[in-house]
Amino acid sequence: MKKGLCLLAAVLMLTAVMSFGSAESADLLTQIKERGYITIATEGDWAPYTYHDENNNLVGYDVEIGQAIADYLGVEARYAETDWDSILAGVEGGRFDIACNGVSYTEERAQKYNFSTPYLYTPSVLAVRSDNEEIKSVDDLKGKKTANTISSIYADIAAGYGAEVVGVNTLADTIQQVIQGRVDATLNAAVSINDYMAEHPEAPIKIVQNLEGDTNVFPVRKDASTDTLLAAVNEALQAMRDDGRLAELSIKYFGADLTKAE
Numbered sequence: 001m002k003k004g005l006c007l008l009a010a011v012l013m014l015t016a017v018m019s020f021g022s023a024e025s026a027d028l029l030t031q032i033k034e035r036g037y038i039t040i041a042t043e044g045d046w047a048p049y050t051y052h053d054e055n056n057n058l059v060g061y062d063v064e065i066g067q068a069i070a071d072y073l074g075v076e077a078r079y080a081e082t083d084w085d086s087i088l089a090g091v092e093g094g095r096f097d098i099a100c101n102g103v104s105y106t107e108e109r110a111q112k113y114n115f116s117t118p119y120l121y122t123p124s125v126l127a128v129r130s131d132n133e134e135i136k137s138v139d140d141l142k143g144k145k146t147a148n149t150i151s152s153i154y155a156d157i158a159a160g161y162g163a164e165v166v167g168v169n170t171l172a173d174t175i176q177q178v179i180q181g182r183v184d185a186t187l188n189a190a191v192s193i194n195d196y197m198a199e200h201p202e203a204p205i206k207i208v209q210n211l212e213g214d215t216n217v218f219p220v221r222k223d224a225s226t227d228t229l230l231a232a233v234n235e236a237l238q239a240m241r242d243d244g245r246l247a248e249l250s251i252k253y254f255g256a257d258l259t260k261a262e
Contacts, residue, residue, distance in 0.1 A: 029229040037076035041096035044081035048253040049102040061253040066100035072236035084149040104214040113219035120216035126209040144184040147177035154187040
């Protein structure tokens with residue numbers, strides 16, 4: 001009898017140890033610190049958030065913030081460049097720890113992902129080819145074609161106004177679709193369209209309407225294993241707000257402080 005009780009106690013103790021170990025290893029922040037790096041999903045082709053400079057170095061507003069978050073955690077930042085439509089799916093599936101790519105908050109996305117506190121507030125614009133006189137506002141999009149990455153908030157807005165959304169992979173593809181007349185317009189981040197127009201003043205494209213802004217956040221997988229990571233990310237962002245780095249980076253890349261809600 002005593003032998004049986006001892007065996008049962010040993011089994012229960014082993015189960016408790018294994019459960020504790022599983023719970024501990026399931027914590028994503030613990031995993032990140034143990035492996036020594038955080039995997040950050042980003043496009044690498046959406047200036048000024050994330051892009052390559054003349055020396056082919058990955059740079060941008062979100063790239064620098066991602067590095068600051070990694071520094072705060074005491075780990076290396078490893079960027080995984082991928083197309084937009086793979087970013088959120090990769091976070092949800094656990095391939096990426098976090099995404100730093102100008103992700104906008106929506107109620108629909110909040111059902112699948114946990115989000116950091118907002119770190120950027122960016123207006124949107126409706127842009128068309130410079131000789132287009134038919135489209136003056138989003139109300140004119142019904143029956144027209146727009147270019148956007150399919151899972152983006154801009155694609156959802158365009159579709160909501162009755163547009164047929166043509167899927168693209170990059171901002172450059174988007175602009176070329178408009179310029180070549182394959183689509184009629186695009187809805188996009190004002191900072192990105194303005195940046196492109198500044199870099200390509202000869203491009204036959206114009207902005208016809210300014211729209212309400214987007215709230216940018218960093219998404220992580222929606223389960224308890226990401227709670228401590230999200231808390232640490234928010235701590236890092238708050239530290240950057242407090243010491244002015246967040247605003248300084250916004251001015252550096254966007255020409256204005258877009259880190260506060262209007």
